[in-house]
Amino acid sequence: MKKRASKRTAKRTSIAATPKAISTWEEDPGSGDQPNGGHLVQRIAPKPNQAPFPTSIRNPRLAPSPKIYSPGTAEFRYWAAADALRRGSDYWGALLPGVSWEVGARLPVDLDHGVDLNAFYDRVGLRFFHGTAGGRTLYSGESPDVVCHELGHAILDSIKPQLWDAASIEVAAFHESFGDMSAILTALQLPGLRQAVLTETGGVLYRSSRLSRLAEQLGWAIRQDFPTAVERDCLRNAVNSFFYRDPGGLPSSGPATTLSSEPHSFSRVFTGGFFEALAGMLKARPAADAANLLQVSQDMGKILVSAIRSAAVVPTFYSQVAANMMQLADTQFKGYQQALKSAFVRHGIVSPAAAVAIATPRARARVASGQPRRLPTISLSVGEYGLGVESIMVHAAAEPKRLEVAGAALAVGSMMPPSEDEAAKSFFEDLMRRGRLKVAGVARARAAITRPHAATTHETYTHELRREGKAVILRRVRIDDCGLHLG
Amino acid sequence: MGRGKRATTDEKRLRAALAERDLELVSVGEPAPDGTIAATANKLHLVPGPSGKPLYAPIPVSLHIRRDETGNIRTVTGDKPEADAIADASRFVETLVANNRLAEAEGVAPPGATHQVEIDSKGRRILRRRRFSVS
Numbered sequence: 223m224k225k226r227a228s229k230r231t232a233k234r235t236s237i238a239a240t241p242k243a244i245s246t247w248e249e250d251p252g253s254g255d256q257p258n259g260g261h262l263v264q265r266i267a268p269k270p271n272q273a274p275f276p277t278s279i280r281n282p283r284l285a286p287s288p289k290i291y292s293p294g295t296a297e298f299r300y301w302a303a304a305d306a307l308r309r310g311s312d313y314w315g316a317l318l319p320g321v322s323w324e325v326g327a328r329l330p331v332d333l334d335h336g337v338d339l340n341a342f343y344d345r346v347g348l349r350f351f352h353g354t355a356g357g358r359t360l361y362s363g364e365s366p367d368v369v370c371h372e373l374g375h376a377i378l379d380s381i382k383p384q385l386w387d388a389a390s391i392e393v394a395a396f397h398e399s400f401g402d403m404s405a406i407l408t409a410l411q412l413p414g415l416r417q418a419v420l421t422e423t424g425g426v427l428y429r430s431s432r433l434s435r436l437a438e439q440l441g442w443a444i445r446q447d448f449p450t451a452v453e454r455d456c457l458r459n460a461v462n463s464f465f466y467r468d469p470g471g472l473p474s475s476g477p478a479t480t481l482s483s484e485p486h487s488f489s490r491v492f493t494g495g496f497f498e499a500l501a502g503m504l505k506a507r508p509a510a511d512a513a514n515l516l517q518v519s520q521d522m523g524k525i526l527v528s529a530i531r532s533a534a535v536v537p538t539f540y541s542q543v544a545a546n547m548m549q550l551a552d553t554q555f556k557g558y559q560q561a562l563k564s565a566f567v568r569h570g571i572v573s574p575a576a577a578v579a580i581a582t583p584r585a586r587a588r589v590a591s592g593q594p595r596r597l598p599t600i601s602l603s604v605g606e607y608g609l610g611v612e613s614i615m616v617h618a619a620a621e622p623k624r625l626e627v628a629g630a631a632l633a634v635g636s637m638m639p640p641s642e643d644e645a646a647k648s649f650f651e652d653l654m655r656r657g658r659l660k661v662a663g664v665a666r667a668r669a670a671i672t673r674p675h676a677a678t679t680h681e682t683y684t685h686e687l688r689r690e691g692k693a694v695i696l697r698r699v700r701i702d703d704c705g706l707h708l709g
Numbered sequence: 710m711g712r713g714k715r716a717t718t719d720e721k722r723l724r725a726a727l728a729e730r731d732l733e734l735v736s737v738g739e740p741a742p743d744g745t746i747a748a749t750a751n752k753l754h755l756v757p758g759p760s761g762k763p764l765y766a767p768i769p770v771s772l773h774i775r776r777d778e779t780g781n782i783r784t785v786t787g788d789k790p791e792a793d794a795i796a797d798a799s800r801f802v803e804t805l806v807a808n809n810r811l812a813e814a815e816g817v818a819p820p821g822a823t824h825q826v827e828i829d830s831k832g833r834r835i836l837r838r839r840r841f842s843v844s
Contacts (some may be wrong), residue, residue, distance in 0.1 A: 297760035338820045344840035368843050375841040384735040384749045387838050389756070389798035393795060397841055437843065470800045474807030483804045486844060517808060535749070535769035537797035 242288035242300035249409045255455040256556040268308035274315025276309045278328040291552030299364045306366035310373040311406045317523045324379045335365040339443050340366050343375035355443035367405045367437045374404025384535050391483050392468040392539045400491035410519035416512040425510035426676045428501035434460040460497035464490050466570030468691050484516035495569035501674040502561025527551050544571045548580050564671045574654045575606035584598045609665035614694045660686035725784045744776040752790050756799040757805045765835045766798040
């Protein structure tokens with residue numbers, strides 16, 4: 223008897239000591255605008271039902287034997303989903319010790335809940351579907367991007383349950399953005415993907431890549447029936463030029479090329495700011511290599527989680543989270559201050575003045591006092607931008623109007639036409655937001671808003687501040703019409 | 710308080726007392742030295758709904774609750790949503806309707822719906838999230 227028990231123990235030890243490999247997609251079965259072409263990778267067979275954030279795959283009920291399966295098989299899909307779940311749980315678990323699922327000890331997962339081109343988190347668990355498009359059947363649970371997006375909803379629900387029922391456009395959109403951020407940050411935990419993305423983007427992360435493009439295959443499937451509902455090469459792209467607008471003034475729906483108040487559409491504003499910040503953070507590291515990219519992905523997770531936890535749930539939730547992220551960088555991640563500020567300002571999530579107010583107690587007090595500065599006609603007050611220069615001279619557009627017209631407001635009627643000094647200020651702030659103003663030499667260099675994708679071989683500013691006599695003057699230095707409108 | 714997380718008796722009592730004020734408790738902090746309790750909740754607020762039928766929409770609020778020696782609520786501050794939050798909730802419902810994301814109370818929410826009308830014990834129509842979806 224004793225001998226037999228000993229043999230059994232030896233066998234178990236042997237199994238435990240020899241981890242089995244499985245194969246999965248790195249981030250999605252699709253590639254660009256195609257439903258296939260995803261990158262396969264081999265991984266150690268995961269154990270999704272273990273801590274942290276254990277998940278429990280209920281459908282199918284039994285796990286297939288862990289080994290290398292061909293894509294297109296149910297066994298492959300099982301392990302692809304299991305690996306994505308484990309990776310997402312490990313990533314967020316390391317950042318959220320002691321936190322448990324909102325739904326209970328284990329998060330139930332159904333890999334084939336029915337027919338739909340979609341996936342859900344519904345406070346019971348995660349549900350994935352299968353659907354047919356273009357003559358082929360696809361399974362949303364096969365995509366690590368989709369799995370980690372849904373897992374992200376469950377994670378956010380665990381740390382900020384108040385967001386679940388909140389009747390707010392921006393709160394709902396942030397939940398979607400967090401799902402996409404979860405997919406991106408979880409993908410970056412794969413060494414092969416980090417290296418591949420750095421190669422694909424030439425080390426400039428804020429370029430459209432397999433990392434920024436989310437759920438290519440599901441996007442392709444939806445595009446077959448609804449060509450304008452998704453982006454041309456994926457479901458959503460984190461590299462985008464969407465600029466913040468009050469979502470209450472946006473149309474309720476629209477094609478993917480435009481911004482609407484529909485939460486998935488509006489989520490792209492925050493995701494864009496986040497992804498540009500991530501790129502800027504990498505640029506702030508000693509080298510744009512795989513090791514630094516891993517560090518940045520983990521630092522970003524810490525900053526994001528902490529900011530979300532302390533953010534007030536108000537209609538302007540984006541700016542609350544962004545401001546908290548910037549404040550955290552000011553105190554704990556000083557190397558990332560500029561990257562976060564620049565990204566959120568460039569996407570309009572916080573204004574340049576608010577970005578300064580967040581960073582400096584003096585400016586914060588000035589904003590709090592609520593005393594507006596009166597501007598002379600062509601002398602523009604710019605103290606709130608943190609340039610170290612109180613005012614600059616600009617050539618204001620003061621020619622009399624020929625027709626009393628203004629752009630249409632998105633809701634009803636026309637926008638109020640700005641006065642000359644408002645227009646000048648708006649123009650100046652726009653230059654800052656787009657990172658087109660050179661301030662070095664005259665003003666504080668740290669006040670500059672930078673662009674991570676800017677050329678490194680030559681300057682691409684359109685304007686600069688010049689000291690001429692006692693005055694600082696805004697001068698155009700070039701007209702930029704490169705056709706690549708990244709801002 | 711999560712569905713999977715066990716509420717204490719005191720929290721249950723607080724939840725019931727807040728429900729009388731149309732407040733749904735979400736989380737509650739430790740009592741401050743002066744006895745005040747900070748909590749997050751959703752205020753059920755009437756907004757225009759589909760087909761002209763008003764809906765109670767949950768609007769997040771941050772509460773400061775003061776209780777007496779027996780644990781009964783004496784005062785609650787922060788329970789009235791700001792005007793911009795009410796406008797946001799109305800616009801949110803409009804967006805749900807425009808995108809076919811809001812299902813009526815009867816039956817199972819169809820594919821694509823993220824929210825459903827729920828009829829509570831008082832017969833009120835309440836906006837409830839049922840799920841988040843990837844698209």
